[in-house]
Amino acid sequence: MKNEPVERASVLSSIIEGNLCLGCGLCASLSDGELGMAISDDGYLRPTTEGVLSEDLDATIARVCPGIQLNQDNSEGESHPIWGPLVRVRTGASTDSKLRHHASSGGALSGLLTYLLEEGVVDRVLHVAASDYSPLENAAVLSRDNDDVYKAAGSRYAPSAPLSKLMEELNKPGRFALVGKPCDIAGARNLALEDSRIDEKVPVMLSFFCAGVPSLQGARAVLEKLGVGESSVERFRYRDDGWPGEATAVLRDGSRHSMSYADSWGDILSKYVQMRCKICPDGSGGSADIVCADAWECDENGYPLFEEADGRSLIVTRTSKGEALVRAAMEARKLEASDLETDQIAKMQPSQVNRKQAIVSRLAALRLLGRITPNYSGYRLWRAAGGASLLSQLRNFVGMGRRILSGRH
Numbered sequence: 001m002k003n004e005p006v007e008r009a010s011v012l013s014s015i016i017e018g019n020l021c022l023g024c025g026l027c028a029s030l031s032d033g034e035l036g037m038a039i040s041d042d043g044y045l046r047p048t049t050e051g052v053l054s055e056d057l058d059a060t061i062a063r064v065c066p067g068i069q070l071n072q073d074n075s076e077g078e079s080h081p082i083w084g085p086l087v088r089v090r091t092g093a094s095t096d097s098k099l100r101h102h103a104s105s106g107g108a109l110s111g112l113l114t115y116l117l118e119e120g121v122v123d124r125v126l127h128v129a130a131s132d133y134s135p136l137e138n139a140a141v142l143s144r145d146n147d148d149v150y151k152a153a154g155s156r157y158a159p160s161a162p163l164s165k166l167m168e169e170l171n172k173p174g175r176f177a178l179v180g181k182p183c184d185i186a187g188a189r190n191l192a193l194e195d196s197r198i199d200e201k202v203p204v205m206l207s208f209f210c211a212g213v214p215s216l217q218g219a220r221a222v223l224e225k226l227g228v229g230e231s232s233v234e235r236f237r238y239r240d241d242g243w244p245g246e247a248t249a250v251l252r253d254g255s256r257h258s259m260s261y262a263d264s265w266g267d268i269l270s271k272y273v274q275m276r277c278k279i280c281p282d283g284s285g286g287s288a289d290i291v292c293a294d295a296w297e298c299d300e301n302g303y304p305l306f307e308e309a310d311g312r313s314l315i316v317t318r319t320s321k322g323e324a325l326v327r328a329a330m331e332a333r334k335l336e337a338s339d340l341e342t343d344q345i346a347k348m349q350p351s352q353v354n355r356k357q358a359i360v361s362r363l364a365a366l367r368l369l370g371r372i373t374p375n376y377s378g379y380r381l382w383r384a385a386g387g388a389s390l391l392s393q394l395r396n397f398v399g400m401g402r403r404i405l406s407g408r409h
Contacts, residue, residue: 010053011062018372019275020067021046023213024180025140025161026187027061029168037161039137043215044274045159064194066187067276072286072378073189076319081383082356083345084286087317090326091295092337093310100311104155104239108313108335109179109206109292113149115329116177121203126169127152127179128160135236135249136219140165142176154245157214157238157269163187170197179206181213182285189287204325207285209293209314209349211270212277218269222247225268226257238264243311244294262306278400279366281359281379283352289322290315295340296348304348314340314348356381357388358396365400 012035015021023045028035034057035047063069077087094100094107096114103110116122124142129152131137138160143149162180166188169176178188185207192198219238223230226249234252239245239261247264249257285291293314296304315337317323329335346353360381366373385393 010058012047012053012058012065014372015061015065015067016046020372020374022067022181022183022187022276023159023161023274024066024184024187025164026166026184026191027057027065028161028164029166030060030064030191031057037164039159039216043159043217043220043272044213045161060194064187064190066183066190068372068374069190070183070186070282070374070376070379071190072186072282074378077317078342079380080342081380082353082387083284083316083342084282084379085318086342087319087323088326089317089340089342089345090315090337091312091340092315092330092335093313095333095336099150099153101241101243102150103153103311104245105243105292105294106311106313107153108315108337109208109290110149110153111334112206112290112292112325112329113143113177113179114146115332115334116204116325117143117145117149118334119328119332121175121325122177123174124169124176125149125179126162126165126176128156128162130156130236135233136216136223136230142169154237155239157265158216158219159213166191170195170201175201175203177204177206178202181210182207182282182287182291183210183280185285186282186287204290204321205288206290206292207288208291209285209352210277210280210283211351211355212273212280212283214269214272215274218272221268221272222259222264223249225263226259228257238269242308244306244308260306278355279359279362279374281356281376281381281384283355284316284349286318286379289319290317290326292316293349298347298350304350313337314345316345353387356384357392358385360385361393361397362400365397365404369401369404371404 028037038048040046074085077085094111100107124144128138129141131139138156140162185205232251233249235250240248244261246258295312295314
Protein backbone atom coordinates (compact mmCIF):
# COMPACT_ATOMS: atom_id res chain seq x y z
CA MET A 1 0.00 0.00 0.00
CA LYS A 2 1.52 3.29 -1.07
CA ASN A 3 1.46 6.06 1.49
CA GLU A 4 -0.18 8.54 -0.87
CA PRO A 5 -3.08 10.93 -0.23
CA VAL A 6 -6.45 10.29 -1.81
CA GLU A 7 -7.47 12.06 -4.99
CA ARG A 8 -8.13 15.80 -4.63
CA ALA A 9 -11.62 15.61 -6.15
CA SER A 10 -13.01 13.49 -3.33
CA VAL A 11 -14.88 14.50 -0.19
CA LEU A 12 -12.30 12.52 1.75
CA SER A 13 -9.46 14.59 0.32
CA SER A 14 -11.31 17.76 1.39
CA ILE A 15 -11.60 16.33 4.91
CA ILE A 16 -7.89 15.58 5.02
CA GLU A 17 -6.79 18.87 3.47
CA GLY A 18 -9.10 20.74 5.83
CA ASN A 19 -7.44 19.03 8.82
CA LEU A 20 -10.74 17.45 9.85
CA CYS A 21 -9.59 13.83 9.69
CA LEU A 22 -9.61 12.12 13.08
CA GLY A 23 -7.76 9.00 11.97
CA CYS A 24 -10.49 6.68 13.30
CA GLY A 25 -10.20 4.19 10.42
CA LEU A 26 -13.92 4.04 9.57
CA CYS A 27 -13.38 5.00 5.93
CA ALA A 28 -10.74 2.29 5.50
CA SER A 29 -13.02 -0.29 7.08
CA LEU A 30 -15.82 0.62 4.65
CA SER A 31 -13.58 0.65 1.59
CA ASP A 32 -13.12 -3.09 0.94
CA GLY A 33 -9.44 -2.49 0.30
CA GLU A 34 -9.67 0.83 -1.53
CA LEU A 35 -8.17 2.62 1.46
CA GLY A 36 -5.54 1.78 4.04
CA MET A 37 -4.34 3.60 7.13
CA ALA A 38 -0.77 4.84 7.61
CA ILE A 39 1.17 7.24 9.77
CA SER A 40 1.58 10.57 7.98
CA ASP A 41 4.75 12.63 7.93
CA ASP A 42 3.47 14.69 10.87
CA GLY A 43 2.75 11.56 12.92
CA TYR A 44 -1.03 11.05 12.61
CA LEU A 45 -3.01 8.12 11.20
CA ARG A 46 -4.49 9.04 7.82
CA PRO A 47 -6.22 7.11 5.02
CA THR A 48 -4.15 6.22 1.96
CA THR A 49 -5.01 4.86 -1.47
CA GLU A 50 -3.41 3.56 -4.65
CA GLY A 51 -6.05 5.00 -6.95
CA VAL A 52 -9.13 7.14 -7.41
CA LEU A 53 -11.78 6.79 -4.72
CA SER A 54 -15.08 5.32 -5.94
CA GLU A 55 -18.06 7.68 -5.93
CA ASP A 56 -20.17 5.34 -3.77
CA LEU A 57 -17.51 5.10 -1.08
CA ASP A 58 -16.91 8.84 -1.14
CA ALA A 59 -20.65 9.49 -0.73
CA THR A 60 -20.81 7.09 2.22
CA ILE A 61 -17.84 8.81 3.85
CA ALA A 62 -19.60 12.15 3.48
CA ARG A 63 -22.54 10.78 5.49
CA VAL A 64 -20.78 8.87 8.25
CA CYS A 65 -17.30 10.35 8.79
CA PRO A 66 -17.16 11.69 12.39
CA GLY A 67 -14.61 14.26 11.25
CA ILE A 68 -17.42 16.17 9.53
CA GLN A 69 -20.60 14.69 11.05
CA LEU A 70 -21.19 14.50 14.81
CA ASN A 71 -24.69 13.89 16.12
CA GLN A 72 -25.40 13.53 19.83
CA ASP A 73 -28.62 11.79 20.87
CA ASN A 74 -30.06 13.47 23.98
CA SER A 75 -33.19 11.32 24.22
CA GLU A 76 -32.27 9.65 27.53
CA GLY A 77 -31.44 11.20 30.88
CA GLU A 78 -30.54 14.83 31.54
CA SER A 79 -29.27 16.80 28.55
CA HIS A 80 -26.39 18.74 30.07
CA PRO A 81 -24.83 21.58 28.01
CA ILE A 82 -21.29 20.53 28.95
CA TRP A 83 -21.49 16.81 29.73
CA GLY A 84 -24.16 15.66 27.29
CA PRO A 85 -26.82 13.05 28.12
CA LEU A 86 -26.60 11.89 31.74
CA VAL A 87 -28.54 9.01 33.24
CA ARG A 88 -26.34 8.64 36.33
CA VAL A 89 -22.92 9.81 37.51
CA ARG A 90 -20.65 7.87 39.87
CA THR A 91 -17.07 7.53 41.02
CA GLY A 92 -15.55 4.16 41.64
CA ALA A 93 -12.99 1.57 40.61
CA SER A 94 -12.45 -2.02 39.63
CA THR A 95 -12.73 -4.39 42.59
CA ASP A 96 -9.71 -6.27 41.20
CA SER A 97 -6.84 -4.50 42.96
CA LYS A 98 -4.29 -5.69 40.40
CA LEU A 99 -6.38 -4.39 37.49
CA ARG A 100 -7.09 -1.15 39.34
CA HIS A 101 -3.36 -0.52 39.76
CA HIS A 102 -2.48 -1.55 36.22
CA ALA A 103 -5.16 0.46 34.43
CA SER A 104 -4.81 4.21 34.04
CA SER A 105 -7.70 5.59 36.07
CA GLY A 106 -9.10 3.13 38.55
CA GLY A 107 -9.82 0.38 36.06
CA ALA A 108 -13.60 0.88 35.96
CA LEU A 109 -13.76 0.56 32.18
CA SER A 110 -11.60 -2.57 32.21
CA GLY A 111 -13.71 -3.98 35.05
CA LEU A 112 -16.82 -3.49 32.93
CA LEU A 113 -15.18 -5.34 30.05
CA THR A 114 -14.35 -8.34 32.22
CA TYR A 115 -17.98 -8.43 33.35
CA LEU A 116 -19.26 -8.33 29.77
CA LEU A 117 -17.01 -11.22 28.76
CA GLU A 118 -17.52 -13.37 31.83
CA GLU A 119 -21.30 -13.06 31.68
CA GLY A 120 -21.44 -13.73 27.94
CA VAL A 121 -23.02 -10.38 27.13
CA VAL A 122 -20.44 -10.20 24.34
CA ASP A 123 -18.09 -12.72 22.77
CA ARG A 124 -15.24 -10.29 22.35
CA VAL A 125 -14.21 -6.66 22.75
CA LEU A 126 -12.89 -4.50 19.91
CA HIS A 127 -10.57 -1.88 21.34
CA VAL A 128 -6.99 -0.56 21.24
CA ALA A 129 -3.72 -1.78 22.74
CA ALA A 130 -0.02 -1.26 22.19
CA SER A 131 1.15 -2.45 18.80
CA ASP A 132 3.22 -5.64 18.71
CA TYR A 133 5.62 -4.16 16.16
CA SER A 134 6.10 -0.64 17.55
CA PRO A 135 5.98 0.07 21.32
CA LEU A 136 4.91 3.69 20.77
CA GLU A 137 2.09 2.92 18.34
CA ASN A 138 -1.39 1.45 18.76
CA ALA A 139 -3.27 -1.39 17.12
CA ALA A 140 -6.93 -2.38 17.00
CA VAL A 141 -7.19 -5.64 18.95
CA LEU A 142 -9.76 -8.17 20.16
CA SER A 143 -10.02 -9.24 23.80
CA ARG A 144 -11.79 -12.52 24.55
CA ASP A 145 -10.95 -13.04 28.22
CA ASN A 146 -9.72 -11.25 31.34
CA ASP A 147 -6.06 -11.75 30.49
CA ASP A 148 -6.57 -9.99 27.16
CA VAL A 149 -8.34 -7.10 28.89
CA TYR A 150 -5.55 -6.77 31.44
CA LYS A 151 -2.90 -6.73 28.70
CA ALA A 152 -4.70 -3.95 26.79
CA ALA A 153 -5.54 -1.81 29.85
CA GLY A 154 -4.08 1.67 30.14
CA SER A 155 -4.20 4.96 28.27
CA ARG A 156 -2.50 5.15 24.87
CA TYR A 157 -1.77 8.79 23.95
CA ALA A 158 -1.02 8.15 20.28
CA PRO A 159 -3.04 7.79 17.05
CA SER A 160 -5.45 4.84 17.03
CA ALA A 161 -7.95 3.48 14.52
CA PRO A 162 -10.26 0.97 16.24
CA LEU A 163 -12.91 1.43 13.54
CA SER A 164 -10.50 0.07 10.94
CA LYS A 165 -11.70 -3.41 12.00
CA LEU A 166 -15.37 -2.56 12.43
CA MET A 167 -16.73 -4.04 9.18
CA GLU A 168 -14.52 -7.11 9.56
CA GLU A 169 -16.03 -7.81 12.97
CA LEU A 170 -19.58 -7.14 11.77
CA ASN A 171 -19.06 -9.82 9.14
CA LYS A 172 -18.19 -12.43 11.79
CA PRO A 173 -20.66 -14.35 13.96
CA GLY A 174 -21.25 -13.32 17.55
CA ARG A 175 -21.53 -10.01 19.38
CA PHE A 176 -18.84 -7.60 20.51
CA ALA A 177 -18.41 -4.50 22.63
CA LEU A 178 -16.76 -1.47 21.06
CA VAL A 179 -14.39 0.72 23.07
CA GLY A 180 -13.04 3.86 21.47
CA LYS A 181 -12.45 7.56 21.64
CA PRO A 182 -15.59 9.71 21.63
CA CYS A 183 -15.19 10.32 17.89
CA ASP A 184 -14.84 6.59 17.23
CA ILE A 185 -18.13 5.92 18.99
CA ALA A 186 -19.82 8.80 17.15
CA GLY A 187 -18.62 7.34 13.85
CA ALA A 188 -20.06 3.93 14.72
CA ARG A 189 -23.38 5.59 15.64
CA ASN A 190 -23.38 7.38 12.29
CA LEU A 191 -22.89 4.09 10.49
CA ALA A 192 -25.62 2.43 12.57
CA LEU A 193 -28.14 4.63 10.75
CA GLU A 194 -27.15 2.81 7.54
CA ASP A 195 -26.11 -0.65 8.77
CA SER A 196 -28.57 -2.37 11.13
CA ARG A 197 -25.98 -4.97 12.10
CA ILE A 198 -24.32 -2.50 14.45
CA ASP A 199 -27.31 -2.40 16.78
CA GLU A 200 -27.67 -6.18 16.49
CA LYS A 201 -24.04 -7.14 17.01
CA VAL A 202 -22.71 -4.31 19.20
CA PRO A 203 -24.87 -4.36 22.34
CA VAL A 204 -22.76 -1.77 24.15
CA MET A 205 -20.35 1.02 23.24
CA LEU A 206 -17.93 2.40 25.82
CA SER A 207 -15.71 5.45 25.73
CA PHE A 208 -13.58 7.72 27.89
CA PHE A 209 -12.97 11.43 28.31
CA CYS A 210 -10.52 12.55 25.63
CA ALA A 211 -8.33 15.65 25.51
CA GLY A 212 -7.28 15.01 21.92
CA VAL A 213 -5.02 12.71 19.92
CA PRO A 214 -1.30 13.55 20.03
CA SER A 215 0.98 12.91 17.10
CA LEU A 216 3.42 10.02 17.28
CA GLN A 217 6.03 12.76 17.28
CA GLY A 218 4.85 13.61 20.78
CA ALA A 219 5.84 10.18 22.06
CA ARG A 220 9.19 10.53 20.35
CA ALA A 221 9.65 13.88 22.07
CA VAL A 222 9.02 12.13 25.42
CA LEU A 223 11.72 9.59 24.58
CA GLU A 224 14.10 12.37 23.57
CA LYS A 225 13.50 14.10 26.90
CA LEU A 226 14.24 10.80 28.65
CA GLY A 227 17.45 10.45 26.66
CA VAL A 228 16.27 7.22 25.08
CA GLY A 229 16.56 6.07 21.46
CA GLU A 230 13.35 4.69 19.92
CA SER A 231 15.11 1.63 18.51
CA SER A 232 16.22 0.58 22.01
CA VAL A 233 12.69 0.57 23.46
CA GLU A 234 11.09 -2.82 24.09
CA ARG A 235 7.96 -1.63 25.89
CA PHE A 236 6.39 1.81 26.35
CA ARG A 237 3.43 2.73 28.56
CA TYR A 238 2.07 6.25 28.41
CA ARG A 239 0.86 5.76 31.98
CA ASP A 240 2.49 2.86 33.79
CA ASP A 241 1.10 1.12 36.87
CA GLY A 242 -0.41 3.45 39.48
CA TRP A 243 -2.52 6.60 39.33
CA PRO A 244 -1.87 8.66 37.37
CA GLY A 245 1.17 6.51 36.54
CA GLU A 246 4.34 7.63 34.79
CA ALA A 247 5.28 7.56 31.13
CA THR A 248 7.71 4.64 31.15
CA ALA A 249 10.08 3.19 28.58
CA VAL A 250 11.55 -0.26 29.26
CA LEU A 251 14.65 -0.80 27.13
CA ARG A 252 15.93 -4.01 25.62
CA ASP A 253 18.66 -4.11 28.28
CA GLY A 254 15.96 -4.16 31.00
CA SER A 255 16.51 -0.60 32.25
CA ARG A 256 13.50 1.66 32.95
CA HIS A 257 13.21 5.36 32.19
CA SER A 258 10.20 7.28 33.49
CA MET A 259 8.63 10.73 33.50
CA SER A 260 5.69 12.03 35.53
CA TYR A 261 2.25 12.29 33.97
CA ALA A 262 2.28 16.05 34.57
CA ASP A 263 5.52 16.35 32.57
CA SER A 264 4.71 13.85 29.81
CA TRP A 265 1.14 14.91 29.07
CA GLY A 266 1.14 18.45 30.44
CA ASP A 267 4.45 19.62 29.00
CA ILE A 268 4.91 17.48 25.89
CA LEU A 269 2.13 15.30 24.51
CA SER A 270 -0.66 17.87 24.84
CA LYS A 271 1.29 20.21 22.54
CA TYR A 272 1.10 17.66 19.71
CA VAL A 273 -2.70 17.22 19.68
CA GLN A 274 -4.11 17.19 16.13
CA MET A 275 -6.00 20.20 14.85
CA ARG A 276 -9.43 18.56 14.52
CA CYS A 277 -9.43 17.77 18.24
CA LYS A 278 -9.16 21.48 19.07
CA ILE A 279 -12.65 22.05 17.65
CA CYS A 280 -14.24 18.88 19.04
CA PRO A 281 -17.43 19.36 21.09
CA ASP A 282 -17.44 15.77 22.32
CA GLY A 283 -14.46 15.25 24.59
CA SER A 284 -16.69 13.48 27.10
CA GLY A 285 -18.10 10.76 24.82
CA GLY A 286 -21.71 11.84 24.43
CA SER A 287 -22.60 9.01 22.04
CA ALA A 288 -21.44 6.11 24.22
CA ASP A 289 -23.57 4.01 26.55
CA ILE A 290 -20.97 4.28 29.31
CA VAL A 291 -18.04 6.68 29.68
CA CYS A 292 -15.17 6.55 32.15
CA ALA A 293 -12.49 9.09 33.03
CA ASP A 294 -10.00 10.13 35.68
CA ALA A 295 -11.80 11.41 38.77
CA TRP A 296 -9.00 13.84 39.54
CA GLU A 297 -8.54 15.57 42.86
CA CYS A 298 -7.98 19.27 42.18
CA ASP A 299 -6.41 22.20 44.03
CA GLU A 300 -8.24 25.40 44.97
CA ASN A 301 -7.62 26.80 41.48
CA GLY A 302 -9.23 23.81 39.80
CA TYR A 303 -5.96 22.33 38.53
CA PRO A 304 -5.76 18.52 38.90
CA LEU A 305 -3.35 17.17 41.49
CA PHE A 306 -1.30 14.43 39.89
CA GLU A 307 0.01 12.88 43.08
CA GLU A 308 0.19 9.09 43.11
CA ALA A 309 -2.82 7.45 44.79
CA ASP A 310 -5.23 4.55 44.38
CA GLY A 311 -6.92 4.97 41.01
CA ARG A 312 -10.39 6.49 40.96
CA SER A 313 -12.71 6.50 37.95
CA LEU A 314 -15.49 8.82 36.95
CA ILE A 315 -18.30 6.59 35.61
CA VAL A 316 -21.06 8.19 33.52
CA THR A 317 -24.00 6.25 32.13
CA ARG A 318 -25.71 7.90 29.14
CA THR A 319 -28.36 5.33 28.22
CA SER A 320 -30.66 3.01 30.13
CA LYS A 321 -28.72 0.12 28.59
CA GLY A 322 -25.47 1.50 29.97
CA GLU A 323 -27.00 2.09 33.39
CA ALA A 324 -28.30 -1.49 33.55
CA LEU A 325 -24.85 -2.84 32.73
CA VAL A 326 -23.12 -0.73 35.38
CA ARG A 327 -25.65 -1.86 37.99
CA ALA A 328 -25.16 -5.49 36.98
CA ALA A 329 -21.37 -5.16 37.14
CA MET A 330 -21.66 -3.69 40.62
CA GLU A 331 -23.94 -6.52 41.72
CA ALA A 332 -21.44 -9.00 40.30
CA ARG A 333 -18.73 -7.22 42.34
CA LYS A 334 -16.73 -6.21 39.31
CA LEU A 335 -17.13 -2.54 40.22
CA GLU A 336 -17.44 -0.56 43.40
CA ALA A 337 -18.98 2.87 42.95
CA SER A 338 -20.95 5.62 44.66
CA ASP A 339 -23.09 8.43 43.31
CA LEU A 340 -21.57 11.81 42.42
CA GLU A 341 -23.31 15.16 41.98
CA THR A 342 -23.10 16.39 38.39
CA ASP A 343 -21.53 19.72 39.36
CA GLN A 344 -18.52 17.84 40.74
CA ILE A 345 -17.47 16.65 37.26
CA ALA A 346 -16.23 20.12 36.36
CA LYS A 347 -13.93 20.09 39.38
CA MET A 348 -12.40 16.82 38.21
CA GLN A 349 -12.22 17.68 34.50
CA PRO A 350 -11.87 21.49 34.18
CA SER A 351 -10.12 21.35 30.80
CA GLN A 352 -13.16 19.63 29.27
CA VAL A 353 -15.34 22.53 30.42
CA ASN A 354 -12.98 25.11 28.93
CA ARG A 355 -12.80 23.41 25.56
CA LYS A 356 -16.55 22.87 25.23
CA GLN A 357 -17.17 26.54 26.02
CA ALA A 358 -14.63 27.62 23.39
CA ILE A 359 -15.97 25.65 20.41
CA VAL A 360 -18.35 28.35 19.11
CA SER A 361 -15.66 31.03 18.96
CA ARG A 362 -13.12 28.69 17.37
CA LEU A 363 -15.59 27.59 14.70
CA ALA A 364 -16.46 31.23 14.03
CA ALA A 365 -12.81 31.98 13.28
CA LEU A 366 -12.60 29.03 10.89
CA ARG A 367 -15.73 30.11 9.03
CA LEU A 368 -14.71 33.76 8.85
CA LEU A 369 -11.46 32.73 7.19
CA GLY A 370 -13.21 30.43 4.74
CA ARG A 371 -12.19 27.09 6.20
CA ILE A 372 -14.35 23.97 6.07
CA THR A 373 -16.05 23.16 9.38
CA PRO A 374 -17.83 20.04 10.67
CA ASN A 375 -21.58 19.66 11.14
CA TYR A 376 -22.49 19.30 14.82
CA SER A 377 -25.95 18.39 16.10
CA GLY A 378 -27.23 17.96 19.64
CA TYR A 379 -24.25 19.43 21.52
CA ARG A 380 -25.90 22.62 22.82
CA LEU A 381 -22.84 24.64 21.90
CA TRP A 382 -24.40 28.10 22.31
CA ARG A 383 -25.60 27.15 25.78
CA ALA A 384 -22.12 25.91 26.65
CA ALA A 385 -20.52 29.07 25.29
CA GLY A 386 -22.71 31.15 27.57
CA GLY A 387 -20.76 29.85 30.55
CA ALA A 388 -17.53 31.54 29.44
CA SER A 389 -16.65 35.24 29.62
CA LEU A 390 -16.60 37.45 26.55
CA LEU A 391 -12.84 37.88 27.04
CA SER A 392 -12.34 34.12 26.99
CA GLN A 393 -14.37 33.81 23.80
CA LEU A 394 -12.39 36.61 22.18
CA ARG A 395 -9.10 34.98 23.10
CA ASN A 396 -10.18 31.68 21.56
CA PHE A 397 -11.43 33.41 18.41
CA VAL A 398 -8.20 35.35 17.98
CA GLY A 399 -6.06 32.36 18.88
CA MET A 400 -7.70 30.18 16.25
CA GLY A 401 -7.44 32.96 13.68
CA ARG A 402 -3.73 33.34 14.32
CA ARG A 403 -3.27 29.60 14.07
CA ILE A 404 -4.93 29.57 10.64
CA LEU A 405 -3.13 32.62 9.29
CA SER A 406 0.24 31.35 10.47
CA GLY A 407 -0.31 28.01 8.71
CA ARG A 408 -0.49 25.99 11.92
CA HIS A 409 -4.05 24.90 11.09
